[in-house]
Each structure stands twice: as C-alpha cells, then as structure tokens.
Amino acid sequence: MKRFTSEPLTDILAWIENSLKESDTVSLCVLNPDVSHGRYAGETITLDGITYCYRSYKALSDLGEILFCRMRTPTPVDAHTVAITYEKLDLSDSFHRSDEKEEKYGTASRFAAVHKNEEPAFLHAYLRALRSVRVGERVRILNLGINTGDEFDLIRRILSPDSYQNLELVGIDHSASAIALARERFDEGNASFYVHDINDLESLGLGRFDLIVTIGTLQSSGLDFKPLFMKLVQKYLTNGGAMILGFPNCRWMGGEMIYGAKAPNYPYSEMSLLVKDVHYCKKYLQQKKFRVTVTGKDYLFLTATKIGVSG
Structure with missing residues (x-):
C-alpha cells in the first residue's frame, strides 16, 4: 500500500x-x-x-x-x-454492449438491473423536472421509451392517490417483455401501454397530451431524432403542453452509473453530440414560445413549459 x-x-x-x-x-x-x-x-x-x-x-x-x-x-x-x-469495474458487464435489437432493454437483459430512480443524480434532476412542469396538473401524459414504468412510478409516488388517479398515462416501448411487466405494475386502470415502433405513432391514434416525457430514447439509432422531435411538439402536445426530455450523459457498467457518455470514434467521453442535440431542442422550443431550462449531470433534463399558458 x-x-x-x-x-x-x-x-x-x-x-x-x-x-x-x-x-x-x-x-x-x-x-x-x-x-x-x-x-x-x-x-x-x-x-x-x-x-x-x-x-x-x-x-x-x-x-x-x-x-x-x-x-x-x-x-x-x-x-x-x-x-x-x-x-x-468489469467494463464488459454492460447492456451497452448487447447486439440484441428487440429485447436489448427487456426484462431478461442486463438493463433490467438498472434502477435509475435509486441513483441520486438521476432522481433529483427528474424530480425537479416533474415539479417544474406541475405534473399533477397534466391530465394526459405520454412517455416514449417507458420500459417497465419506473418514470411513471415516480409520478405515482410523489402525487396523492386522488391526484394520481386523475391522470391518464400512456407508455410506449418496443420491448414486449418490459411492457408486459409495466402492465402488471400499473393496474389501477389509468395507464395504457403499447408495444410499438415510436417511428409510427400515427397508427395508434393517441391524440394530444399535456405532458410528453422521453428519457434516453430520442437519440436511439433507429429513430430520426429531429423530425420525430418536431412531430411530437407539433402533433402530440396540447396548446399548453409541456415536455421533459432526458439526455444520457453517462454509461452503466459493472453495477455503476459512470459520468460521461461514450461518443463514436473517441476513447473517452466527448460531449459535442449531446450539446448539439440539447441546443437544437432548446432553440426550437424557445421559437415555439416555450420557457426552457436544462438541469442535471449524469442525465441532462430539458424541461419546457409554454409561456403565458397556465397548467
């Protein structure tokens, strides 16, 4: 020593x-x-x-x-x-290395061991975002990339039973096993879950929402980030709707959440793509008359609420 x-x-x-x-x-x-x-x-x-x-x-x-x-x-x-x-750390012990497509984030995957709500750096930033948009006043809430429902579970925990029951929750994910577990976890009757391709939201006929939440999903390789983001704002938000976008700035390896996302062609954390995506969303929403804040560390949370519109 x-x-x-x-x-x-x-x-x-x-x-x-x-x-x-x-x-x-x-x-x-x-x-x-x-x-x-x-x-x-x-x-x-x-x-x-x-x-x-x-x-x-x-x-x-x-x-x-x-x-x-x-x-x-x-x-x-x-x-x-x-x-x-x-x-x-065992750097091979990570869901990031999986070549699985449909069930890379399923209940039998290494990702299933990740519980973001138990990580203080994630929990505190997400709680701040939920409170900033006054989540209890948002009747219809859509979550893209819901997995097994942890992000809805936190909403359920911070609201009174009556306030929570007044919400209509809709979650979408491509993992069938994750959605099956989410349906078991949320049996109060006010949540609906779909195994579906986020690129094809139109076929679900979902209507508009008072709050759209998506954490670590829009930047997925199978999604066209900018067109999808703009479509969410234009076609799926109500007039006074709000958004919470979570951008991962970390990796999950060997049982740890490690600060800094891995960038292509770099052996170390490089944040140019992350900053570019956050800036694009912030600028676009501000042009649409949203008040936008960016908080967090291991996950950056972009929170947007419409200026001059209550609730």
Missing part, C-alpha cells in the same frame, strides 16, 4: 494508473477526510508534525469513477489516515 501525505493529485493519479496496469485493485493511504470539515481539495493541514494535502471522500470517489473503478469502504490506518482501495 502506497502512502501519500502532501503529494499533488497528479502524482497520485499517475501512480494509480500505472498500478492498475498490473492489478485489478490498488490501495493507498491518505489523510482521513473526517479529521477536518469545510476544507477544499488541495488545502494543507499539519497533524503531529506531518503535512497532509486534504481531499474529501467525494474527491476520492470521483477519482475512482474517472478511472472506471469502484471505491471500496475506507478502513482506518492510524489516527489521521485511512486506506482507500480502488477496484476495476
């Missing part, structure tokens, strides 16, 4: 990267962040004649994430230091 006291983060990063070439786990001894509070990373603190460079547990956890590692529970070494162990 390597001991670090006042060395800069560049030294620690280089040592970990080199060590991970030879082993799946590395351990280092660093200042226990709990010895002091309210300090920023890089501040120095002297204890028993030894000068340490302070770093919080958040900084140490972030360090593991950018190296595609899981940080194990720290263990005390002495009165002022702890042992930090990083363990390589």
